Amino acid sequence: xxxxxxxxxxxxxxxxxxxxxxxxxxxxxxxxxxxxxxxxxxxxxxxxxxxxxxxxxxxxxxxxxxxxxxxxxxxxxxxxxxxxxxxxxxxxxxxxxxxxxxxxxxxxxxxxxxxxxxxxxxxxxxxxxxxxxxxxxxxxxxxxxxxxxxxxxxxxxxxxxxxxxxxxxxxxxxxxxxxxxxxxxxxxxxxxxxxxxxxxxxxxxxxxxxxxxxxxxxxxxxxxxxxxxxxxxxxxxxxxxxxxxxxxxxxxxxxxxxxxxxxxxxxxxx
Amino acid sequence: xxxxxxxxxxxxxxxxxxxxxxxxxxxxxxxxxxxxxxxxxxxxxxxxxxxxxxxxxxxxxxxxxxxxxxxxxxxxxxxxxxxxxxxxxxxxxxxxxxxxxxxxxxxxxxxxxxxxxxxxxxxxxxxxxxxxxxxxxxxxxxxxxxxxxxxxxxxxxxxxxxxxxxxxxxxxxxxxxxxxxxxxxxxxxxxxxxxxxxxxxxxxxxxxxxxxxxxxxxxxxxxxxxxxxxxxxxxxxxxxxxxxxxxxxxxxxxxxxxxxxxxxxxxxxxxxxxxxxxxxxxxxxxxxxxxxxxxxxxxxxxxxxxxxxxxxxxxxxxxxxxxxxxxxxxxxxxxxxxxxxxxxxxxxxxxxxxxxxxxxxxxxxxxxxxxxxxxxxxxxxxxxxxxxxxxxxxxxxxxxxxxxxxxxxxxxxxxxxxxx
Numbered sequence: 198x199x200x201x202x203x204x205x206x207x208x209x210x211x212x213x214x215x216x217x218x219x220x221x222x223x224x225x226x227x228x229x230x231x232x233x234x235x236x237x238x239x240x241x242x243x244x245x246x247x248x249x250x251x252x253x254x255x256x257x258x259x260x261x262x263x264x265x266x267x268x269x270x271x272x273x274x275x276x277x278x279x280x281x282x283x284x285x286x287x288x289x290x291x292x293x294x295x296x297x298x299x300x301x302x303x304x305x306x307x308x309x310x311x312x313x314x315x316x317x318x319x320x321x322x323x324x325x326x327x328x329x330x331x332x333x334x335x336x337x338x339x340x341x342x343x344x345x346x347x348x349x350x351x352x353x354x355x356x357x358x359x360x361x362x363x364x365x366x367x368x369x370x371x372x373x374x375x376x377x378x379x380x381x382x383x384x385x386x387x388x389x390x391x392x393x394x395x396x397x398x399x400x401x402x403x404x405x406x407x408x409x410x411x412x413x414x415x416x417x418x419x420x421x422x423x424x425x426x427x428x429x430x431x432x433x434x435x436x437x438x439x440x441x442x443x444x445x446x447x448x449x450x451x452x453x454x455x456x457x458x459x460x461x462x463x464x465x466x467x
Numbered sequence: 468x469x470x471x472x473x474x475x476x477x478x479x480x481x482x483x484x485x486x487x488x489x490x491x492x493x494x495x496x497x498x499x500x501x502x503x504x505x506x507x508x509x510x511x512x513x514x515x516x517x518x519x520x521x522x523x524x525x526x527x528x529x530x531x532x533x534x535x536x537x538x539x540x541x542x543x544x545x546x547x548x549x550x551x552x553x554x555x556x557x558x559x560x561x562x563x564x565x566x567x568x569x570x571x572x573x574x575x576x577x578x579x580x581x582x583x584x585x586x587x588x589x590x591x592x593x594x595x596x597x598x599x600x601x602x603x604x605x606x607x608x609x610x611x612x613x614x615x616x617x618x619x620x621x622x623x624x625x626x627x628x629x630x631x632x633x634x635x636x637x638x639x640x641x642x643x644x645x646x647x648x649x650x651x652x653x654x655x656x657x658x659x660x661x662x663x664x665x666x667x668x669x670x671x672x673x674x675x676x677x678x679x680x681x682x683x684x685x686x687x688x689x690x691x692x693x694x695x696x697x698x699x700x701x702x703x704x705x706x707x708x709x710x711x712x713x714x715x716x717x718x719x720x721x722x723x724x725x726x727x728x729x730x731x732x733x734x735x736x737x738x739x740x741x742x743x744x745x746x747x748x749x750x751x752x753x754x755x756x757x758x759x760x761x762x763x764x765x766x767x768x769x770x771x772x773x774x775x776x777x778x779x780x781x782x783x784x785x786x787x788x789x790x791x792x793x794x795x796x797x798x799x800x801x802x803x804x805x806x807x808x809x810x811x812x813x814x815x816x817x818x819x820x821x822x823x824x825x826x827x828x829x830x831x832x833x834x835x836x837x838x839x840x841x842x843x844x845x846x847x848x849x850x851x852x853x854x855x856x857x858x859x860x861x862x863x864x865x866x867x868x869x870x871x872x873x874x875x876x877x878x879x880x881x882x883x884x885x886x887x
Contacts, residue, residue, distance in 0.1 A: 234717070234736065237710045317544045324546040406533055407540045410495070410549055411525065419529065426530035427500030429732055 225443070228436030236432035250437040258420070259413075260441070267399060267417040268445075270335050274398035275391050277340045283383075283390070285341075286349025287375060291361065301350075308343045312403050320407050330410040339398055345390055352386040353379075388456030395449055399442075417442045491521030492776035494783055497538070498555035499531040503729075504604075504766070507798045511787040514794055518786055522779055531557070542568045547773045552780035555603070557766045559662075561591050563847040564769075565599055572599045573770040578781050579789055585807040587666075590842040592767060599769060601784045602807040606727035606764035607837040608663050610747040611734060613648075614825055616722040620645035628748050629759055632664065632693045635750040639702030642722045650702040651723055652715035655694065656860055658853035659763055660725065664690040667761035668752045669841030672852035678887070679852060681878035682871060689754050691856070691863060691870050698864050725749055727763035728833050732803045734823075741823045748836055760839035765807075805833060848885045855881035 228236045231244035254260060289301050319338055320329075328334030356379065364374045380387070405416045415423075421442060425435045450457070496512075498504040505528040512524035529537075538554055542564075556564055565572060574597045581589055581598055588602035610627075617624055620642045627638075639650030653660065665671055668686035673679060681687050697703050704721060706712045715721050717737040724730060734744060748759040768788070770780050787794055788808060795811030798804040811817070812834040820826040856877045862868040868876070 238714055238718075239710075316540050320540050321544045321546060324544070324548055329546075329549045403536075406529075407537060410527065410551075412527055419533070422530040422533060423499075423501065423528050426533075428503055428729060429736075 225436055225439055228432060229440045231433050231436075233431045233433045236436065246433055247437065250433045253431070253434055254437050254441075258424075260420075260438075262413060263415055263417055263420045264441075266332060266414060267442075269332055270339075270401075270405070270416055271395050271398045271445075273336045274339045275394045277336075278342050278345060278394045278398075279387060279390050281340055282342050282345035283349045283380070283387070284375065285346045286351075287353055287379065289346070290350045290353040290356075291358075304343055305347060308347075316403060316407055319404075323408055329408060330414055331408075332414060334408040335401070335405045335416070336398075339401060339404060342394065342397070345394065348390060348393070349386065352383065356383070385456040385459035388453040389459075392450060392453055392457055396446060399446060490519060490779045490782055492779050493523040493525060494553065494776055494780045495551040495774075496524065496526045496553040496555075497529065497534050497551045498526065499529060499534055501528050503802055503804065504555055507802055507804055510797060510801070511783075511791075511794060514791060515783045515787055519782070522783065524783070527551070535560070538564065542571050550771045550774040552770060552774040552776055553784070554769050554771065555766050556600070556769055558588070558591055558606075558764070559845050559849040561600065561767065561769075562594075562845060565592070565594055566847055571772055573772045573777055573781065575599060575601065575770065575781065578785060583789065583809055585809060585837050585840070587762060587837075587840040587842040588765070588767065588807045591845045592769075600767040601769075601788050603767045603788070604729070604765050605805045605807045605833075605837055606729060606762045607805065607833050607840060608667075608725065608727055608749045608761040608763050609829075609833060609836070610723060610725050610749050611716075611730065612723040612745055612747060613719075613721075613740075613743055614745050615743050616642060616646050616648055620722075624745060624747060630750045631753040632750045633696070633753055636693075636696050636700050636702060639722075640700055643702055646722065648719075649704040649715075649721045651725065652704040652706045652712055652721045653697075654707055654712070655698055655703070655705060655864065656857045658857050661690050661694070661853070661856065662849070663725065663749065663761045663763045664693065664752045666763075666841060666843050667749060667759070668754050668757040669843060671843045671845060672849065672856075672881070673844075673846040675844075677846050677848075679848075679855075679878050679881040679885075681856065681874040681881070685754050686752055686757070687856075687874060688870055689752050691860075691874065693752070694860065695863055695870065727765070728805050729764065729803070731829075735803075742825050744824050745827055746824060746829050746832060748832075758839055758841060760836040760841075762840050799830065805830065805837070807837065809834075809838070848881070851884040852881050855884055 224241070227241060227243055229250060230247040231240055232246050235244060289297060323329055323334040323338070326334075328337070360378065361374055364378055369377070400418060401416070402418045402422070405419055409415055409419065421435065421438050424430065424438055425432075494512075496508055498508060505526055508526045512526065516522055516524065534554060534556075538556075541550060576596070576598045579598070579601065584602045585605065588605070589598060592598055592600035592602070612624065614624070622638060622641065630638075635650075642648060642650050665686055668689075670680075670684060670686045672681070672687070704715055706715055713733050713736075716724050716734060717740075719740065724734070734740070749761050751757040751759045768784060770777055770784070774780065788806070792811045792814050795806045795808065796814040796816035798806065799816045812830070817830040817834060818828060819830075820828050821830075856874075858880065859868070859873045859877045863870060863873045
């Protein structure tokens with residue numbers, strides 16, 4: 198009996214939590230089918246304006262260009278960030294040296310510096326490399342991800358060292374071991390890392406904001422911020438744009454969902 | 468005759484070439500709001516490229532916070548590459564930029580005849596007799612009211628062009644009693660009305676030295692009193708945020724709105740209310756020297772001193788924003804934007820009656836009130852002061868603190884916020 202009450206209680210809490218996390222999502226989709234006035238009034242039922250909103254968006258703005266910029270940024274960040282961060286994590290875990298943990302600690306500490314504090318120096322640096330208003334100016338600083346280094350190192354801890362030893366005995370080079378043996382057997386970890394890298398680069402805001410200077414190089418997040426600003430924004434249009442911006446994340450997440458859960462679980466030492 | 472004409476044409480052409488050869492290049496402009504500032508700048512750009520075909524103009528549209536963030540980053544980094552030629556800055560924040568980054572903005576004193584602009588727009592963009600901006604849109608305030616509700620309540624609007632906030636609250640009680648509608652809608656923790664009231668009295672949160680001046684400022688004491696009386700009287704529908712506020716008057720729940728002229732677009736968004744609205748001068752604060760005219764918001768254009776095509780940008784602003792009367796008519800009709808270049812207000816769009824407002828010539832009225840707005844130096848910490856005073860309001864409403872005590876605390880709080 199007592200147990201039943203506990204379960205009921207847990208379910209009530211879970212239902213509330215689920216509602217809180219799903220509601221904004223629901224509201225976004227409903228909003229994209231309504232007129233701005235109705236969104237303002239807080240209408241919570243589906244309307245019939247999705248096509249109008251969508252047409253307004255496509256006809257008045259260069260949506261394709263914006264999406265293409267975002268896709269490029271995310272693609273390169275995901276690919277390079279996974280390679281660089283996993284190699285760093287692997288190095289920290291597998292090679293023993295005296296200062297290793299100090300260096301690792303220093304790297305982790307940089308997680309605590311908010312980007313706002315780095316903005317001016319990053320801007321100066323990119324300006325020095327002539328990368329202002331270039332997508333590479335956005336991509337490069339996002340490649341080394343401290344969180345991913347940490348995440349990969351945690352996962353490599355479980356990796357059986359015997360396999361690496363065996364490969365060494367067989368005469369494989371260190372790079373060969375990493376790329377041909379370790380990497381293919383850690384798919385779940387890489388999938389989880391890919392989702393993380395994609396999310397951070399796709400949703401990145403401050404970084405592209407300070408680097409990108411012209412309309413034609415804008416990414417999706419900048420585009421939406423612009424739509425939502427102004428004295429009388431068209432909220433139906435904004436919601437439609439947000440739906441479109443959410444789709445790639447959603448697709449990627451569902452495609453990699455199975456691996457993602459495994460990868461996250463894998464990072465917990467059992 | 469024909470020959471003379473062709474010679475004349477040649478001269479014109481030649482002059483055109485010489486003039487154009489002198490100034491060419493690309494002007495980059497940062498501003499916010501695709502339906503307002505951006506659209507207006509696009510109109511201005513189209514007009515300028517007709518005069519000077521060698522100029523190329525790129526308008527970068529972004530959120531207001533983003534313009535500020537980017538401007539801060541680029542100016543703080545000291546990088547001189549990739550500066551925009553022109554940026555839009557909100558009037559309340561202008562001085563912060565001018566004082567934080569000396570030398571970053573071009574001194575425009577000699578380039579414009581500033582007597583032609585609304586005087587209140589110059590106060591905050593002037594430092595040591597040098598003017599650094601081109602005044603743009605006005606936030607001249609009006610008291611928008613529903614003709615039908617006022618009639619129902621037996622109130623005659625023609626007698627209301629010179630009243631105080633206290634009288635306004637009394638009228639509000641009558642409206643509520645007779646029609647069941649609220650007099651207005653507002654967020655009791657929003658400083659917009661406070662700023663409007665302070666400006667009508669010709670004062671601000673700060674004294675001449677830039678020190679917070681709350682307790683010894685009669686206008687502020689009175690303004691907080693107004694907030695308190697308003698809350699006690701129940702004439703104001705309590706709303707949170709822009710959307711609820713707009714919904715309150717679009718939905719016909721309130722009899723009037725006191726705010727900046729830029730609200731007209733939102734009022735007109737409800738076509739079923741056409742003909743039912745009118746505009747009166749804002750009620751003034753009950754203190755010495757207050758007038759029935761004020762301002763809320765507005766922004767202006769600034770040219771960056773180290774940008775590549777600075778002179779071209781100045782020429783552009785001069786040719787359009789200080790010369791083109793027709794441009795100002797066009798942006799008023801298309802966007803509801805009231806400029807602050809006074810000669811434009813004799814134009815036909817300004818004198819046309821507006822059927823939505825019961826054929827009142829509202830822009831003639833707004834132009835008149837605009838010239839009456841007392842000039843005020845906004846200083847550099849307007850929003851910090853706003854936060855300090857609004858943060859203490861709950862205790863004022865509950866009666867826990869007297870007005871003077873609350874102002875004392877808020878002044879302390881404001882000093883903390885700005886690090887004095």
